[in-house]
Amino acid sequence: MSKIKPEDVDRISEEMRRTILLREGVGRIRVIVHMDTCGIAAGARSIMKVLMEELEERQEIKDVLLITSGCAGLCNREPMVTVELEDESPVKYVDLTQEKIKRIFKEHVMNGKVVTEYILATETKG
Amino acid sequence: MKGYRTNIMVCAGTNCISNKSWEVKEALEAEIAKRGLEDEILVVPTGCVGFCAVGPIIIVQPEGIFYQSVKVSDVSHLVEEHFLKGKLVKSLMYVPPGEKEPIPKMKDIVFFRDQRLIALRSRGMINPERIEEYIGLDGYKALAKALTSMTPEEVIEEVKASGLRGRGGAGFPTGLKWESRKKAKDYPKYVICNADEGDPGAFMDRSIIEADPHSVIEGMAIGAYAIGASYGYIYTRVEYPLAIKRMEWAIQQAREYGLLGENIFGTGFNFNMGIFKGAGAFVCGETTSLVTSIEGRAPEPRQRPPRTELWNKPTVINNVETWANVPAIILEGAEWFSQIGTETSKGTKVFSLAGKINNAGLIEVPMGITLREMVYKIGGGIPNEKKFKAVQTGGPSGGCIPESLLDLPVDYERLTEAGAMMGSGGMIVMDENTCMVDVAKYFLEFLRDESCGKCSSCREGISAMLEIVTNICQGKGREGDIEFLEELGAAVTDTSLCGLGQSAPNPVLSTIRYFRDEYEAHIQERRCPAGVCKELIQYSINPEICTGCLLCVKTCPNEAIVGEKKRPQTINLDKCIKCGVCFEVCKFKAVVIT
Numbered sequence: 001m002s003k004i005k006p007e008d009v010d011r012i013s014e015e016m017r018r019t020i021l022l023r024e025g026v027g028r029i030r031v032i033v034h035m036d037t038c039g040i041a042a043g044a045r046s047i048m049k050v051l052m053e054e055l056e057e058r059q060e061i062k063d064v065l066l067i068t069s070g071c072a073g074l075c076n077r078e079p080m081v082t083v084e085l086e087d088e089s090p091v092k093y094v095d096l097t098q099e100k101i102k103r104i105f106k107e108h109v110m111n112g113k114v115v116t117e118y119i120l121a122t123e124t125k126g
Numbered sequence: 127m128k129g130y131r132t133n134i135m136v137c138a139g140t141n142c143i144s145n146k147s148w149e150v151k152e153a154l155e156a157e158i159a160k161r162g163l164e165d166e167i168l169v170v171p172t173g174c175v176g177f178c179a180v181g182p183i184i185i186v187q188p189e190g191i192f193y194q195s196v197k198v199s200d201v202s203h204l205v206e207e208h209f210l211k212g213k214l215v216k217s218l219m220y221v222p223p224g225e226k227e228p229i230p231k232m233k234d235i236v237f238f239r240d241q242r243l244i245a246l247r248s249r250g251m252i253n254p255e256r257i258e259e260y261i262g263l264d265g266y267k268a269l270a271k272a273l274t275s276m277t278p279e280e281v282i283e284e285v286k287a288s289g290l291r292g293r294g295g296a297g298f299p300t301g302l303k304w305e306s307r308k309k310a311k312d313y314p315k316y317v318i319c320n321a322d323e324g325d326p327g328a329f330m331d332r333s334i335i336e337a338d339p340h341s342v343i344e345g346m347a348i349g350a351y352a353i354g355a356s357y358g359y360i361y362t363r364v365e366y367p368l369a370i371k372r373m374e375w376a377i378q379q380a381r382e383y384g385l386l387g388e389n390i391f392g393t394g395f396n397f398n399m400g401i402f403k404g405a406g407a408f409v410c411g412e413t414t415s416l417v418t419s420i421e422g423r424a425p426e427p428r429q430r431p432p433r434t435e436l437w438n439k440p441t442v443i444n445n446v447e448t449w450a451n452v453p454a455i456i457l458e459g460a461e462w463f464s465q466i467g468t469e470t471s472k473g474t475k476v477f478s479l480a481g482k483i484n485n486a487g488l489i490e491v492p493m494g495i496t497l498r499e500m501v502y503k504i505g506g507g508i509p510n511e512k513k514f515k516a517v518q519t520g521g522p523s524g525g526c527i528p529e530s531l532l533d534l535p536v537d538y539e540r541l542t543e544a545g546a547m548m549g550s551g552g553m554i555v556m557d558e559n560t561c562m563v564d565v566a567k568y569f570l571e572f573l574r575d576e577s578c579g580k581c582s583s584c585r586e587g588i589s590a591m592l593e594i595v596t597n598i599c600q601g602k603g604r605e606g607d608i609e610f611l612e613e614l615g616a617a618v619t620d621t622s623l624c625g626l627g628q629s630a631p632n633p634v635l636s637t638i639r640y641f642r643d644e645y646e647a648h649i650q651e652r653r654c655p656a657g658v659c660k661e662l663i664q665y666s667i668n669p670e671i672c673t674g675c676l677l678c679v680k681t682c683p684n685e686a687i688v689g690e691k692k693r694p695q696t697i698n699l700d701k702c703i704k705c706g707v708c709f710e711v712c713k714f715k716a717v718v719i720t
């Protein structure tokens with residue numbers, strides 16, 4: 001390692017940012033993947049893998065947190081993901097596939113546009 | 127750095143490691159690999175999280191879930207439930223004393239919620255052995271700022287304006303100390319970090335070094351730039367192997383990065399440092415003996431001024447916590463820092479809470495917080511619904527503060543006025559079963575053993591006080607003893623050379639001040655109100671309560687308890703050695719002390 005310059009401190013700190021935000025639990029966007037036995041059986045692990053790959057490819061995004069949770073009580077609609085944007089109510093997506101989650105990532109997580117075709121039908125909300 | 131979805135922060139401070147946290151960390155890594163999660167979940171060892179009483183501790187991020195007392199045998203279940211299925215494991219969560227519902231998140235636990243972290247700002251957040259993680263938390267940015275955009279005078283002005291005072295004992299204003307050494311035009315100059323930490327039971331400084339060694343290195347480099355020093359020493363004790371190892375590693379990493387060495391940040395500033403492992407005596411932490419010890423002579427206090435100077439060169443000695451505050455002050459500014467705290471005492475202070483308290487551990491709180499908040503909120507109160515009696519602050523030569531002063535806002539001046547002191551931040555909580563004369567005796571014994579013996583007032587004075595106090599505990603106290611102790615104490619304070627002797631009478635004087643009636647009961651009535659002093663108490667069994675379960679009979683080491691089964695027992699006073707075991711074991715509270 002050659003001698004460090006003040007700019008290098010900023011650069012290393014920037015490289016560490018995603019990790020630090022994760023450890024602080026600070027994220028503008030939280031993507032919650034419902035796991036549990038039912039979710040995993042329906043393919044939730046592969047949904048998680050896709051999300052992680054998408055994030056790995058986009059190092060510029062620092063403030064997306066991937067969170068796992070247990071069963072949300074809708075086992076027959078798994079795999080399921082909840083996207084929470086700051087200051088907006090959570091959106092639940094159901095019956096996911098790898099293609100669907102890729103689209104959700106691009107449109108909703110990155111660009112803030114809800115993918116209405118995949119969301120949990122409003123009837124269940126009453 | 128590669129992205130993970132979850133970071134498992136495993137406490138790897140000395141206390142948790144002694145409770146097998148390193149084995150837990152390795153078991154977690156193995157189990158995570160076994161389940162194919164190694165690309166998703168990273169296990170990170172950290173320094174002390176502060177809640178050592180419930181260790182080993184792990185914190186799961188980003189959710190901030192707090193798990194306590196984690197054992198290797200819990201790991202496979204934990205990985206399966208939480209990390210694979212996303213379900214939290216309630217049985218490993220913290221439950222507040224007297225309650226039933228566990229609290230999942232660290233930030234909702236009262237112990238953590240009311241703290242304010244500056245010196246411990248990286249607590250539970252970074253792997254202390256990776257400099258990049260320290261930099262990730264804005265590490266070394268303060269040094270860059272100081273070297274590239276501030277003159278040494280400006281750095282000193284900033285530290286002065288912040289109001290930072292020494293965290294190692296006396297509370298001397300740090301900026302003023304630096305300024306006086308900056309003025310000296312004699313080179314080379316030195317900076318020293320006092321990490322001797324001789325107070326029995328204290329571990330504030332050890333924890334800072336173990337958790338965040340770079341914060342100390344960075345602080346010292348900034349101080350060195352300010353006064354014009356080119357070399358620094360970290361003075362610590364051989365009993366701190368983990369702190370030494372992490373500090374050695376941190377120094378090496380800082381050198382590799384060019385953050386120590388020549389021409390740092392290309393500014394022409396040269397600074398390097400090393401570790402000095404001291405002899406471990408309590409008095410070594412006193413500045414003049416510390417300096418003598420580094421010079422290779424017997425550590426013994428010397429007359430001041432002007433001899434706190436290493437090799438007769440201008441030297442600044444500050445405590446670990448003092449140094450760790452410096453980068454935060456330079457980066458955030460004096461104004462930010464000076465808004466925290468009281469009129470005379472700015473910022474925060476790290477305390478170790480110990481003794482009869484539910485949440486024993488290490489805490490950092492803003493100056494001005496009340497003792498009551500510390501003991502009852504953060505500390506969770508006294509175990510077993512016992513009554514609070516006193517809190518001893520300031521280390522072995524500190525003082526005891528009674529219940530009536532619990533609302534005292536904690537700062538340097540108020541603690542001193544109350545007959546105690548800030549010291550380095552030790553706090554020992556005592557409950558109603560503590561005898562204050564016995565407490566004074568305990569600390570005097572420690573101080574007598576640690577006195578270097580150079581001045582007779584300290585050497586003879588402490589021994590004389592100890593003899594009187596011991597007699598009082600044994601029921602041999604005489605009329606006039608209390609007054610004599612007060613006079614003797616004042617004399618020892620006035621005539622001793624170093625801080626050890628000057629403050630040694632504190633434990634006696636403060637207990638006389640607030641618990642004079644206890645001394646009087648020992649002397650006049652030959653009675654120990656707390657039921658502690660062996661010579662003054664008797665154990666007996668209340669026949670109305672005793673069920674004859676015989677548990678005490680079985681555990682008594684001297685066969686002193688006699689009686690028939692299912693009938694009330696009696697204690698044979700000739701055989702009883704007053705060990706107190708029967709009192710401890712009886713579930714019916716039938717054993718009484720009189």
Ligand SMILES: Cc1cc2nc3c(=O)[nH]c(=O)nc-3n(C[C@H](O)[C@H](O)[C@H](O)COP(=O)(O)O)c2cc1C
Binds near residue numbers: 321
């Ligand atoms: C007997 C005795 C023991 C001391 N032990 C320590 C110690 O272990 N650590 C420490 O930082 N200061 C200790 N001090 C205080 C130091 O003499 C000195 O005031 C302090 O290191 C200065 O740093 P500060 O201004 O940052 O507090 C001790 C003082 C005395 C009299």
Ligand code: SF4
Binds near residue numbers: 427580582627628
């Ligand atoms: S006061 Fe006590 S410890 Fe200090 S120099 Fe004198 S004898 Fe030694």
Ligand code: SF4
Binds near residue numbers: 675679713716
């Ligand atoms: S343990 Fe208590 S109740 Fe049982 S025999 Fe002893 S004094 Fe009696």
Ligand code: SF4
Binds near residue numbers: 682697702704
């Ligand atoms: S105090 Fe100890 S020796 Fe005395 S009766 Fe109880 S157990 Fe036996």
Ligand code: FES
Binds near residue numbers: 141143173175179182
């Ligand atoms: S060492 Fe783990 S909490 Fe203190």
